[in-house]
Amino acid sequence: MNKYLIIIFFLLFLNLSQAQDSLAVAQDTVATKWNQKDILVDSSAIEKRAFAKNYQQKYKDSDFVYERQAAEINAWERFKQWLITQILNLFRLGDPKTAITILKVLAGIVILVVIYLITKALINKEGQWIFGANSNKKKINYNDIEKNIHLVDFEKLIQESLKEDRKRLCIRYYYLWLLKVMAENRLIEWHVDKTNSDYLYELQSKPLKEEFTYLSYLYNYIWYGEFDMDEKSFQNAQNRFKNALKSFGNE
Template sequence: MNKILLLLLFFFCSSVGAQDSLAVAKKEKIIFIEKDIAIDTSAIDAKSFPKNFKKKYTDTPFIYEFKTPEKNAWDRFKEWLANLFKNLFSFSDNKTSMHFVEILLKTIAILIVIAVIYMIVKAIMNKEGQWIFGKNSDKKIINYDEIEKNIHLVDFEKLIHNSLQSGEKRLTIRYYYLWLLKKMSSKQIIVWDVEKTNTDYLYEIKNQTQKDDFAYLSYLYNYIWYGEFELDDATFAKAKNAFEKSIKTINNG
């Protein structure tokens, strides 16, 4: 019991003392002088922004006002079509008609691509793709390879007539050359072989006149068939007459 009384007395005295100290502090004024103030004298780095700093902040996250892009000629054309189809088919709104126009344009583009592919394939299958495979003479060699292998079974007069009708001068001279080889083979002037060259046949010819004639006709054939130039009428007529004359001479020999 005595201990409890002592504790209460202690807390009471402490509380009274604290209140007295606070009252005294309020009455007193605290005065600071210049030497009591600490001054920071450290150097300060000045911060500045580059003149073109705005260019670094042009990405999408830094754009807060979006402008509607200007319409180009293609966009205006699609809008015109959309308005046209909207009036024709009574679409409910512009969005529906624009969707229809986009589908229509994509379909037309696909059809155009298919048509182009079809024409290219058709040209290749018909062996008319000269611009793909090379010069005209190469194309003709590919087309008429079987004729060259079987010259004894071919009616060259008919082929020459058809090629003249279609205006294929180079092909006509090729037919004349193969017809000449056929005639020379049938008269046993040469031994026909599809693998032989003009020079091989030239060595087989015994008659000097026929040899000279064949050398000249071989020159004309190589010049016209393999030459990359426009064959004029005068050169064609000269070669045609020379081949016909030589073939007629062999027939009558």
Template structure:
């Protein structure tokens, strides 16, 4: 028993002495360092690879980005006002991003349509003015000119197409004077043909109308012999109209 007490006391003393040792002491590694360097050629390989380029670039078209951002924000506020949406998300966010492009395409379409319509109206106006000038010239010839003298001058110049035109206007003047037709600026040759009740006069007028349309409007080149044959039809109708006076 006495020995046991001595053994226990010795163990306690040795444990107490171990606890009194400095537990905060740091052991340093004195092994020499081996510094390794990265070759420049190794770095250049990654510098030239765009996959490792993390620099951010800004768009050169700043005004367009500002415009689309402003327009998108405007529509976002509109949706917030109408539907109480605080923040666009999902489909709405995508829609607001493409709205500026839709509006730009619509604007271009409307401008193209406007200029096409404007050009069409301009061309139509020019055509109407040209037509009015021609009709006004015919009205002046029928009402004011000496048609027989105009025919002689055209024949003297060997302008047989023009002579046929004057002959036809002269026939219209005679038909008006004999009350077979009522000459008006906007009427067509078919209108005049429908107004003639005398079958014999109508037949002759139909023939010279065909000649006139073929030679004058058909731009048919007519020589002196052709003109002489056509002239006989006009003179025949003139004679019939004179005998009906």
């Protein structure tokens, strides 16, 4: 038995020795290959460089400034940005430039409307500037006339208006004069708060209804519509009212 153990140990020792010899040979082979590898050496000359004089000035340009303090936005700029945002959302736009264009168009429209309203306010119903040469003429309180039509001499007022070439005002006086005649002949019950439709409903005669309907239309068109009449148009309207005053006065 001891003989067999000695043989086994001998074989194991032999195998171990062979393995160590193989490892040593492998290491020698790798070292040989590493020593044979070419090693590149940079033999070029090193050039010494220096910074240009005052080189810092070059980098003070705005293109090299990467840290900027945000400009403070005033209330007007914030309002414009808010409007642009609203337009972008309203029209579902993606380009702010388009929103700015729309904003400019809207601003132009607003300016035109304001100019129109200011001009409208500075011109009276007779088409004259309130600060013009005719502003010193005697002003007539139209409300007082309407409240007291039974006491007003409309024929005198019409003659005075004709001298001043205020044709539209003449037509207004003719219409109020017609209401006065209708009330005096008990065709209507006059009241300052009544409308033309109220008076039309009170009239019983069909011909008078038709005539009053046309004269009401004529009056509204000329007075409230600020229709600029020439001499021929005024004469036609005046003659129509004069005939109506006779017709309604004879009822």
